[in-house]
Amino acid sequence: MQTGPFNKILIPNRGEIAVRIIRAARDLGIPTVAVYSDVDRRALHVRYADEAVHIGGPRPAESYLRMDKLIEVARRTGAEAIHPGYGFLAENADFAQQVMDEGIVWIGPSPSAIATMGDKQAARSTVKRNGVPLIPGTEAGMPDDELIHAAKRIGFPVLIKAVAGGGGTGMRPVARAEDFAESLATARREAESAFGNGDVYVEKLLLGARHIEFQILADAHGNTIHLGERECSIQRRHQKLVEEAPSVFVDRELREEMGAMAIAAAESVGYINAGTIECMVDRDKNFYFLEMNTRLQVEHPVTELVTGIDLAKEQIRIARGRRMGPTESLLEPKGWAIECRINAEDPYNNFMPSTGTITTQILPTGPGVRVDGGVYSGSEITPYYDSLIAKLITWGETRSEAMLRMRRALAEYRIMGLKHNIPFHINLLNSISFIAGQFDTSFVERRFNMNTYEQDPTASDLETVAIAATLYAHRQRQLASQVVAPAKRDASNWKWMGRFERMRR
Amino acid sequence: MKYVTIINERRFEIEVDSDGRVLIDGEERDVDFLNLGGSLFSLITENKSFEAVIDDDEGRIDVMMRGRQFEAQVLDERAMLLMQRRGGMEDSSGEVLAPMPGLIVAVTAELGAAVAKGQTVIILESMKMQNELKSPIAGLVRAIHAEPGQAVDKNDLLVEIRAPTGDA
Numbered sequence: 149m150q151t152g153p154f155n156k157i158l159i160p161n162r163g164e165i166a167v168r169i170i171r172a173a174r175d176l177g178i179p180t181v182a183v184y185s186d187v188d189r190r191a192l193h194v195r196y197a198d199e200a201v202h203i204g205g206p207r208p209a210e211s212y213l214r215m216d217k218l219i220e221v222a223r224r225t226g227a228e229a230i231h232p233g234y235g236f237l238a239e240n241a242d243f244a245q246q247v248m249d250e251g252i253v254w255i256g257p258s259p260s261a262i263a264t265m266g267d268k269q270a271a272r273s274t275v276k277r278n279g280v281p282l283i284p285g286t287e288a289g290m291p292d293d294e295l296i297h298a299a300k301r302i303g304f305p306v307l308i309k310a311v312a313g314g315g316g317t318g319m320r321p322v323a324r325a326e327d328f329a330e331s332l333a334t335a336r337r338e339a340e341s342a343f344g345n346g347d348v349y350v351e352k353l354l355l356g357a358r359h360i361e362f363q364i365l366a367d368a369h370g371n372t373i374h375l376g377e378r379e380c381s382i383q384r385r386h387q388k389l390v391e392e393a394p395s396v397f398v399d400r401e402l403r404e405e406m407g408a409m410a411i412a413a414a415e416s417v418g419y420i421n422a423g424t425i426e427c428m429v430d431r432d433k434n435f436y437f438l439e440m441n442t443r444l445q446v447e448h449p450v451t452e453l454v455t456g457i458d459l460a461k462e463q464i465r466i467a468r469g470r471r472m473g474p475t476e477s478l479l480e481p482k483g484w485a486i487e488c489r490i491n492a493e494d495p496y497n498n499f500m501p502s503t504g505t506i507t508t509q510i511l512p513t514g515p516g517v518r519v520d521g522g523v524y525s526g527s528e529i530t531p532y533y534d535s536l537i538a539k540l541i542t543w544g545e546t547r548s549e550a551m552l553r554m555r556r557a558l559a560e561y562r563i564m565g566l567k568h569n570i571p572f573h574i575n576l577l578n579s580i581s582f583i584a585g586q587f588d589t590s591f592v593e594r595r596f597n598m599n600t601y602e603q604d605p606t607a608s609d610l611e612t613v614a615i616a617a618t619l620y621a622h623r624q625r626q627l628a629s630q631v632v633a634p635a636k637r638d639a640s641n642w643k644w645m646g647r648f649e650r651m652r653r
Numbered sequence: 654m655k656y657v658t659i660i661n662e663r664r665f666e667i668e669v670d671s672d673g674r675v676l677i678d679g680e681e682r683d684v685d686f687l688n689l690g691g692s693l694f695s696l697i698t699e700n701k702s703f704e705a706v707i708d709d710d711e712g713r714i715d716v717m718m719r720g721r722q723f724e725a726q727v728l729d730e731r732a733m734l735l736m737q738r739r740g741g742m743e744d745s746s747g748e749v750l751a752p753m754p755g756l757i758v759a760v761t762a763e764l765g766a767a768v769a770k771g772q773t774v775i776i777l778e779s780m781k782m783q784n785e786l787k788s789p790i791a792g793l794v795r796a797i798h799a800e801p802g803q804a805v806d807k808n809d810l811l812v813e814i815r816a817p818t819g820d821a
Contacts, residue, residue, distance in 0.1 A: 492780075496722055498784075498785070499782075500752060500753075500784050501753060501779050501780040501782055501784065502753065503753045503754065503779070503780070503807070507691050507692070508690065508691040508692075508693060510693075531753055531754045531755055531779045531780055532780075533780065534780055535780045535782070558720065559719070559720060562693060562704075562706060564691050564692050564693065564706055564708075565691075565692075570720065571717070571720055571721060571722055574720030574721070575720070575721075601721070605661070605721065605723075609718075609719070610660055610661060610663055610665075610723075611665065611677065612696065612698060612701075612703055612718070613660055613705070613716050613718055613723045613725065614658045614660055614663075614665040614667060614677075614725065615667065615675060615677070615682070615684055615686070615696065615698060616686065616694060616696050616703070616705045616707060616716055616718070617658055617660070617707065617714045617716050617723075617725035617727055618656050618658045618665075618667045618669065618675075618725075618727050619669065619675070619684070619686045619696075620694065620707045620714060620716075620727075621656065621714060621727035621729075622654060622656070622669045624709065625654075625729070
């Protein structure tokens with residue numbers, strides 16, 4: 149079933165997004181069922197849900213990806229709807245179909261919309277029919293000489309991409325026509341050895357482009373609207389680290405234009421529920437469709453804060469077959485919101501993931517601060533899942549107010565027991581380029597460095613750190629010597645019993 | 654107790670006497686240093702209030718203060734003496750350990766081959782990310798204890814590198 153009434157929701161997910169959905173369901177008075185793997189028994193989503201079912205081993209393939217088990221859990225607990233969250237099975241058309249075949253409501257778009265948008269070439273040709281602009285490029289399967297002509301027609305620089313590729317593998321930028329033949333040969337060889345498929349296509353390489361995406365909401369009554377943009381250019385290895393709504397780069401006119409395009413793209417697949425249209429926008433404000441994410445995004449809270457709309461709640465309302473709350477696209481966001489993804493990664497060590505127990509977590513609070521998290525003091529960060537600890541989101545009347553509140557919140561936030569990227573965010577929020585809104589998708593990797601801060605530490609800062617480190621070492625040493633030396637007040641159990649007996653006399 | 658503390662190549666001589674008074678380069682400082690539980694500390698000095706997260710990392714002390722991480726080395730008199738004898742404090746261990754549990758994706762080091770300091774020797778996948786593990790020293794690859802596809806635990810010995818002088 150794509151829409152219909154339901155009274156219990158199963159959430160085949162974990163971490164902060166599972167908690168987020170539980171909260172939305174609770175606000176609506178709908179009970180929830182959580183599932184968990186061996187290592188997640190203590191996780192927050194398990195504690196907060198009304199029911200919790202163990203589904204298997206720590207590896208996702210043994211638990212959170214087990215479609216058969218998940219459907220069986222839904223049957224057994226009487227869950228009448230499934231909210232997949234993001235990641236895991238959220239964009240798996242087969243699973244969505246199986247869920248609907250069971251007569252369970254899938255809180256998300258139709259399996260066909262998921263399948264079409266999940267296939268790069270199919271997505272491109274489908275949205276193109278609705279007049280959505282695509283990054284100029286060629287089809288797959290063209291011979292070398294035709295590709296060279298096509299590349300010249302598109303105009304250099306171009307990007308050679310493997311048809312079977314993904315995540316940067318099999319990609320090759322070419323700046324000049326004379327280098328094309330050689331790069332093409334290399335790209336084909338790489339693609340052949342990595343994927344067993346040497347087929348490539350050519351796309352225009354956008355320089356200084358930003359990653360800007362539009363939030364879409366559509367109900368089963370024929371209404372499709374957008375809720376404005378999110379700026380997601382602060383990323384590293386295609387992983388987003390900071391998101392904002394709105395974008396400094398988007399004025400009302402561009403928002404109207406891009407919003408209309410986003411709606412057209414969603415309508416091309418008959419999209420229902422919440423979704424996101426990701427775009428690249430070049431320096432001249434030309435924009436191009438990149439892909440559609442057929443689920444709730446990690447960064448959805450920034451849109452919630454500038455619209456006042458609870459997106460997870462709207463998703464449930466839409467899946468129940470009701471009309472969505474908002475009826476018009478949002479062209480004037482209320483204030484500004486920024487999200488920092490707090491990850492268990494060491495920014496001083498090439499963003500190396502860190503695992504272990506969060507011994508203490510002290511959350512920031514105060515005006516304009518929201519934390520969406522799935523961990524608490526004593527929580528374990530395991531190597532089996534992603535490194536997201538929490539999302540820290542701040543809101544302000546203006547971008548400056550939101551940034552100042554973020555700096556305050558980051559300074560208050562304490563996470564102990566493992567490495568985290570809060571220092572990265574603090575450094576970023578002090579960088580002049582970020583403050584001025586001048587960045588593109590290459591900013592973090594090309595122009596940002598944890599060894600350089602806008603300001604060097606002062607002599608007195610260094611001295612304070614020296615005092616703290618020395619006193620810490622001094623106390624450790626004293627503790628160590630106490631452990632070795634016999635304690636003064638130590639009494640044997642016999643002596644203690646004797647004294648106790650005497651006292652009772 | 655007298656200490657020499659080194660941070661960002663700056664050197665501080667700090668004395669903590671038996672009454673707990675703190676002297677920096679011979680001058681007494683008003684310091685109130687309090688543990689707030691776990692690795693969180695509060696420091697008030699000359700009315701200025703600071704918070705720091707302090708962790709021990711195998712002899713090195715990591716101090717996280719005001720959003721920055723500082724690496725400090727605190728040497729007592731005995732350690733200073735030892736260091737002077739050894740003629741430096743460069744850690745010359747050539748062992749590459751797994752920093753976290755994960756799956757070996759590739760071994761880029763070759764047995765017997767020369768590697769530079771900072772050269773990638775292993776690619777380890779953990780938390781959906783590929784991480785390059787680098788050689789801590791320049792030298793020759795003496796032993797490899799990992800192969801692609803192998804699951805490893807934290808602190809498993811993966812590669813051993815011998816410094817060219819034979820001093821390990």
